Every structure is written in C-alpha cells, then in structure tokens.
Amino acid sequence: MFATAVVALLITMALTLARALMGPTLFDRLLAVNSFGTKTVLLIAVYGFMTGRPDFLDIALVYALINFVGTIAVLKFFEYDDLGSGAYQEDDF
Amino acid sequence: METLVVVVLLTFLAITAIGIIVLRDLLGAVILLGLYSFIAAGAFVVLDAVDVAFTEAAVGSGISTILFLGALSFTKHEQKKRGHDSFVALLFVVVTGALLIYGTLDMPHFGRIDSPAQTHPDLAVRFIEQSGSEVGPPNIVTSVLASYRGYDTLGETLVVFAAGIAVLSLLGLKRRRPEDDMPEDTPDHLPGDPLSGNANENQTHY
Numbered sequence: 001m002f003a004t005a006v007v008a009l010l011i012t013m014a015l016t017l018a019r020a021l022m023g024p025t026l027f028d029r030l031l032a033v034n035s036f037g038t039k040t041v042l043l044i045a046v047y048g049f050m051t052g053r054p055d056f057l058d059i060a061l062v063y064a065l066i067n068f069v070g071t072i073a074v075l076k077f078f079e080y081d082d083l084g085s086g087a088y089q090e091d092d093f
Numbered sequence: 094m095e096t097l098v099v100v101v102l103l104t105f106l107a108i109t110a111i112g113i114i115v116l117r118d119l120l121g122a123v124i125l126l127g128l129y130s131f132i133a134a135g136a137f138v139v140l141d142a143v144d145v146a147f148t149e150a151a152v153g154s155g156i157s158t159i160l161f162l163g164a165l166s167f168t169k170h171e172q173k174k175r176g177h178d179s180f181v182a183l184l185f186v187v188v189t190g191a192l193l194i195y196g197t198l199d200m201p202h203f204g205r206i207d208s209p210a211q212t213h214p215d216l217a218v219r220f221i222e223q224s225g226s227e228v229g230p231p232n233i234v235t236s237v238l239a240s241y242r243g244y245d246t247l248g249e250t251l252v253v254f255a256a257g258i259a260v261l262s263l264l265g266l267k268r269r270r271p272e273d274d275m276p277e278d279t280p281d282h283l284p285g286d287p288l289s290g291n292a293n294e295n296q297t298h299y
Contacts, residue, residue, distance in 0.1 A: 003094055010101050017105055020128055021112040029121050033128045037154075040135045047098065047139060059143060063134070066150045070127045070158045077120070077162045 002050035009046060013039045031072055037067030095139060102136040125160040130154035138181055140243045 020032035041060045046059060048056025109129045113299050116122045132155025137146035201208035211217055222240070228236040238246055 006094070006098060010098065013105065014101075017108065017128075020125060021108070023121075026118070026121055026124070029124050033131075035122050036128055037131050038133050043098075043135060044138050050094070056138065059138060059146070062147065063131075063150055067154045069133070069155050073159045073162055074120075074124055074127075076164070081166065 005046045006043065006050060009039055009043045013073075015033055015044070026078070030071065031076075034067065037063070039065070073092045098139050099136060102132055102139065106132045106136065116169060119165055119168075119172055120162075120170050122172075123158060123165060124160065127154045127158045130157070 013049060016032045016036045020029050020036060023029040023032055041064045044063065045057050045060040048054055048060070106129065109125060113122050113125045113129065124209065126132060130149055133153065134146040134150040137143070137149055205211070218235060224233050224241075225231065228240045230236055230239075284297040
C-alpha cells in the first residue's frame, strides 16, 4: 500500500517538475516548485512509514518549514523587486 | 523499492539541472535552484544521510535562494546573450569531471561491508559501543563530528568564518547610511513589475 503511494507521489512529482520547467510565467514555476516541495514532504513521510521508520515524519515537517521560507522570499522579491532594504515599510503597510 | 525511488529522484535532479542551464530568465533559474536542492535533499534522506539532507535543505533551498535573490536585486533578470562559443570551457569541465569520476573508481563501493571504515579493528566498534558513555549524544554521527573529530570541525568553522569576513570586507561594511538621509532614497513610486525586468530602480538605498 505504501509502495503504491510512493509511486503515485513520484508520478505527481514528475508532473509538477514538468510544469516548473515549462511554465510560461514565473508564477507557474513558483507554484510548481512550492507544490513539488509539498510532494517531497509527503514522499519522505510515506517513505518513512514504508521502511518502518516513522521518525522520518519530523524531517518531513522541517522540510515543510524550509519550503515555506523559500517561497516567501521569492514572493517578497516579486512584490518589491528587492530584499531586505526596509525602506518600503512606511509606504506599503 | 529504495533503488527505484533513488533512481527517479536522481533523474529529476539531472532534468532540473539541464532546465536551469537552458533557462535564460535568472529569477526562474533561482526558483529552480531551490527545487534542485529539495530533490537532492530528498535523495539524501532516502539514502539514509539525514544530517546531510538537513544541511542541503536548509542551506541549498533556504538560505541560498535568499542570497541569490539578494544578488539578483543588483542585476538584470535576463541572462546576457553570449557572443562567443564556450567550447574550451566545456572541454575543461568534461575533462575535470572525467578525472573526478576516475578518482572515485578506487574508493570502496557504496555500502560495502569490507570497506576500510568497516574493517578497521577499533574505529566503528568503538564509536558504536563507547560514544554513548564517552561523549553523550545518542546520535553517533553527532559525537564523531563534534567530539572525535572536533578539531577538524573547528578548523572548518574557522575557514568558513574567515571567508565570510573576507567577503564582507571586500563588499564593504558601511552600507547603511545614517537615518537622516533615508527619506530621500525612499521610493514613493510603485515597485516595478518583476516580470518586465526593471530591477535597477530602487537600489540607491541598498
């Protein structure tokens, strides 16, 4: 059962990878990369249960957090075209 | 099953690398680099190198994406078209890669029982049996990294620290100006559309 889930996840990862590589706009790529990260989290979790090491779940959770950080950074760059200058804060909030 | 997962992940890795090379849009390439690190980290987890996978995910997918984006705010979003043919560079890379692969042929095969690290009379057995009482942490890899080869790790940290200081001193530490000339630099226009590639608008205060 876990093996089937792993194969299904790998197929999904291939599909999102194709979108990330072909994606006409940057937002397609970003969304594909973000959901690929989610698929990696799921793959690690399912793989851990398949091989009898459910403590991989913790690793999967940390991956979810890191995936979030990267996406937030890229989105901030989209919005302000710049990182960490701090000068936009009075204007935009 | 494990072999299948590893092979598929490594195939994804190769495809992503080719995609990054082909892509001319630098912001897209940065996004794909995060994807690359994520695939590599997943492969490391499947190969049981969890600590390496953590480092790869945190450094490759987390901080270096941010660093690349910071660098990208200083430059254009589009890769410049190269006029000349970089055949010599390709030749050098291929030769170096071939030499490196040739160098790995002497090493013991992955997971071999009779590799030197396994057959050494004291090493592995001692770490497994004694590290709990000698050092403490239940994770043997941590004990080896932080205690048995602690001087080596200290040296690595020193090298990285020195490199960081060198880079900072080259770039110049006095980037922040005093607070009173900040308002002049504050952009009051709308930030440009990131897709149109006008990256060099609001950089004066950076």
